[in-house]
Amino acid sequence: MLTERQRMILNAIVDDYIRSAEPVGSRSISKRGGVGFSPATIRNEMADLEDLGFLEQPHTSAGRVPSTKGYRYYVDHLVKLGEVSEQELERIRHFMADKMNQMEQVIQHAATILSNLTNYTSIVLGPETFNNSLKHFQLVPLNESTAVAIIVTNTGHVENRTVSIPGGVDMSEIEKVTRILNEKLVGVPFSRLRSRLYTEVGQELGRYVSHYEEFLDVLGNVLAGEQDHRVFVSGTSNMLIQPEFKDVEKVKTLLDLFDEQPALIKLVSANPGIQVKIGSENDHEAINNCSLITATYSIAGQSLGTIGILGPTRMEYGKVISLLDVLSKDMAVMYGKWYK
Amino acid sequence: MLTERQRMILNAIVDDYIRSAEPVGSRSISKRGGVGFSPATIRNEMADLEDLGFLEQPHTSAGRVPSTKGYRYYVDHLVKLGEVSEQELERIRHFMADKMNQMEQVIQHAATILSNLTNYTSIVLGPETFNNSLKHFQLVPLNESTAVAIIVTNTGHVENRTVSIPGGVDMSEIEKVTRILNEKLVGVPFSRLRSRLYTEVGQELGRYVSHYEEFLDVLGNVLAGEQDHRVFVSGTSNMLIQPEFKDVEKVKTLLDLFDEQPALIKLVSANPGIQVKIGSENDHEAINNCSLITATYSIAGQSLGTIGILGPTRMEYGKVISLLDVLSKDMAVMYGKWYK
DNA sequence: CGTTAGCACTCATTAACGTAGAGTGCTAAT
DNA sequence: ATTAGCACTCTACGTTAATGAGTGCTAACG
Numbered sequence: 110m111l112t113e114r115q116r117m118i119l120n121a122i123v124d125d126y127i128r129s130a131e132p133v134g135s136r137s138i139s140k141r142g143g144v145g146f147s148p149a150t151i152r153n154e155m156a157d158l159e160d161l162g163f164l165e166q167p168h169t170s171a172g173r174v175p176s177t178k179g180y181r182y183y184v185d186h187l188v189k190l191g192e193v194s195e196q197e198l199e200r201i202r203h204f205m206a207d208k209m210n211q212m213e214q215v216i217q218h219a220a221t222i223l224s225n226l227t228n229y230t231s232i233v234l235g236p237e238t239f240n241n242s243l244k245h246f247q248l249v250p251l252n253e254s255t256a257v258a259i260i261v262t263n264t265g266h267v268e269n270r271t272v273s274i275p276g277g278v279d280m281s282e283i284e285k286v287t288r289i290l291n292e293k294l295v296g297v298p299f300s301r302l303r304s305r306l307y308t309e310v311g312q313e314l315g316r317y318v319s320h321y322e323e324f325l326d327v328l329g330n331v332l333a334g335e336q337d338h339r340v341f342v343s344g345t346s347n348m349l350i351q352p353e354f355k356d357v358e359k360v361k362t363l364l365d366l367f368d369e370q371p372a373l374i375k376l377v378s379a380n381p382g383i384q385v386k387i388g389s390e391n392d393h394e395a396i397n398n399c400s401l402i403t404a405t406y407s408i409a410g411q412s413l414g415t416i417g418i419l420g421p422t423r424m425e426y427g428k429v430i431s432l433l434d435v436l437s438k439d440m441a442v443m444y445g446k447w448y449k
Numbered sequence: 450m451l452t453e454r455q456r457m458i459l460n461a462i463v464d465d466y467i468r469s470a471e472p473v474g475s476r477s478i479s480k481r482g483g484v485g486f487s488p489a490t491i492r493n494e495m496a497d498l499e500d501l502g503f504l505e506q507p508h509t510s511a512g513r514v515p516s517t518k519g520y521r522y523y524v525d526h527l528v529k530l531g532e533v534s535e536q537e538l539e540r541i542r543h544f545m546a547d548k549m550n551q552m553e554q555v556i557q558h559a560a561t562i563l564s565n566l567t568n569y570t571s572i573v574l575g576p577e578t579f580n581n582s583l584k585h586f587q588l589v590p591l592n593e594s595t596a597v598a599i600i601v602t603n604t605g606h607v608e609n610r611t612v613s614i615p616g617g618v619d620m621s622e623i624e625k626v627t628r629i630l631n632e633k634l635v636g637v638p639f640s641r642l643r644s645r646l647y648t649e650v651g652q653e654l655g656r657y658v659s660h661y662e663e664f665l666d667v668l669g670n671v672l673a674g675e676q677d678h679r680v681f682v683s684g685t686s687n688m689l690i691q692p693e694f695k696d697v698e699k700v701k702t703l704l705d706l707f708d709e710q711p712a713l714i715k716l717v718s719a720n721p722g723i724q725v726k727i728g729s730e731n732d733h734e735a736i737n738n739c740s741l742i743t744a745t746y747s748i749a750g751q752s753l754g755t756i757g758i759l760g761p762t763r764m765e766y767g768k769v770i771s772l773l774d775v776l777s778k779d780m781a782v783m784y785g786k787w788y789k
Numbered sequence: 790c791g792t793t794a795g796c797a798c799t800c801a802t803t804a805a806c807g808t809a810g811a812g813t814g815c816t817a818a819t
Numbered sequence: 820a821t822t823a824g825c826a827c828t829c830t831a832c833g834t835t836a837a838t839g840a841g842t843g844c845t846a847a848c849g
Contacts, residue, residue, distance in 0.1 A: 191768035346686035388517040428531035
């Protein structure tokens with residue numbers, strides 16, 4: 110239906126337009142590498158393609174834009190599937206491996222709610238899990254090859270993970286494993302859990318349980334899942350809507366800041382109660398024309414974490430403060446329940 | 450330090466500026482209800498407030514804008530805490546009550562990743578849970594007053610919830626409860642689980658277990674948690690960045706669409722494999738200048754759900770298609786593991 | 790005959806310019 | 820102490836003209 114050259118030109122136009130969002134002219138196609146025709150020739154072909162319905166012209170003397178039919182042809186016949194970059198793959202794999210624990214869920218969820226309710230950017234900091242320790246461990250068999258591992262931390266979190274049981278392990282052995290792990294590991298901080306598992310528990314396990322090496326690997330993975338992704342940012346793009354961020358440069362420095370976890374944590378870590386930092390009062394110069402309102406949530410006087418709202422200095426202080434007040438108390442209650 | 454009138458004027462200026470993001474003039478303050486001074490008087494006070502450092506002037510003959518010091522005074526002395534509206538409270542409460550189940554987490558997480566990787570809007574549809582049923586139930590006591598309830602569905606999901614045990618219930622009773630529930634409820638669809646619990650299980654439980662009424666309530670809540678929030682949208686604001694959505698009206702109709710779950714589900718529900726719908730090919734007119742790429746993920750030929758990317762017709766088809774391909778396969782594998 | 794250089798023409802984008810209007814500061818009257 | 824009045828300043832906006840990107844057509848070229 111289309112000549113080879115027409116296909117090539119259509120392809121070039123669609124590619125260009127996808128990149129630039131601007132009508133594509135004959136000259137820019139001609140200048141492209143690997144074309145080898147003059148603008149005039151391209152123009153003739155473009156007129157033909159327009160007659161055939163693949164291209165459209167917003168107005169005379171603008172370049173061409175693909176029509177629905179043009180995109181359709183492109184998708185059906187021309188598009189080259191992009192390589193999924195190593196970095197993207199990495200992120201997908203990571204996401205697949207990454208089951209958030211309950212605490213992280215709550216933090217992220219809270220961040221989302223806050224940014225939705227306020228239309229500002231929210232930054233939520235979870236409690237330090239650094240010196241959390243294991244309080245209780247249990248393996249519940251579901252069938253011959255699967256079990257649920259339940260982990261209770263000293264702060265009262267309950268996590269579960271589905272694990273596969275190495276072949277040839279029977280019920281009584283699972284009970285033994287559970288007993289040994291509780292004996293040896295209760296009270297040990299998560300940071301040292303894994304090394305302890307391999308040193309102390311390993312040999313002990315070997316005495317009672319067959320296949321204990323594979324088992325160790327499984328357990329090691331289960332217990333290692335307790336890192337601390339503590340800070341979640343949500344609603345970054347809400348900033349972009351604010352008129353004070355028409356300037357693209359400011360936006361960029363801000364987005365860079367959001368990617369630097371340590372800087373963020375430092376920024377949001379704050380004294381107990383509700384704190385308001387306005388404009389130049391903020392330490393970080395990227396947010397010198399922003400205000401940051403933070404509220405800590407705590408239980409029995411012990412500070413757990415912080416939730417914060419970042420907006421332009423022109424921020425609805427009254428609304429945000431009362432919202433943070435409510436939410437911080439609710440989060441405290443929530444953790445309180447887990448703490449038991 | 451400030452006279453009553455100055456405070457009032459400062460307050461008015463800050464309030465106005467927060468609303469409008471535009472410098473505030475003396476006339477508009479004077480016209481406000483409850484002021485009762487002429488613009489000239491206001492001007493004099495404003496000049497004083499500027500001398501004191503509470504206000505700033507972008508240029509002569511513009512209105513005044515609060516300075517950092519001005520905001521500070523406002524926050525410390527003037528701000529009226531907003532009422533948290535009933536609707537907002539509702540959302541917070543709802544969030545607190547709402548523990549997502551694992552499936553929902555994965556769906557939402559996938560949606561987030563996708564919108565981040567592509568900078569388009571992602572719409573992810575989870576598998577229908579409508580006729581899922583209970584496969585296995587287990588109560589694991591943690592201490593005298595708390596236990597973990599583990600629920601396994603016929604599709605292989607494992608969920609856990611922490612529950613509090615009514616006082617005066619001992620271990621052996623918990624075992625009995627677990628046994629009875631498994632006897633009576635395994636194979637029952639979640640939609641009918643709750644009514645079954647109260648009718649059939651109730652009396653049976655009463656025979657063996659003390660305090661069975663409180664217990665029933667707890668169990669009812671646990672089993673009721675299996676609703677189906679099936680669709681998640683992420684990166685809505687990515688649309689706003691695209692130049693084709695400079696027009697605010699288009700944005701609005703789009704955002705409205707995102708709020709209508711049934712319409713969304715209809716839109717995204719699609720035939721197996723990767724589908725591309727371009728511009729006017731889409732059924733819904735709100736996205737007539739958008740393209741929607743959907744991919745189903747399935748196991749053993751049975752379709753589980755759909756993931757979709759919505760962007761301008763000028764979309765990076767090649768990149769998105771290959772990304773969807775990878776992710777849909779990965780999600781199938783993921784569910785596959787749970788299904789086991 | 791396919792290709793290309795050249796040219797007149799179109800139309801959006803941009804800069805230049807002038808005007809309207811919002812807002813101020815100051816002075817004088819109340 | 821307050822306010823009306825007025826001259827002054829500076830931005831925002833609309834108008835107009837110039838610019839330039841891009842086209843379609845014609846004629847020349849290999």
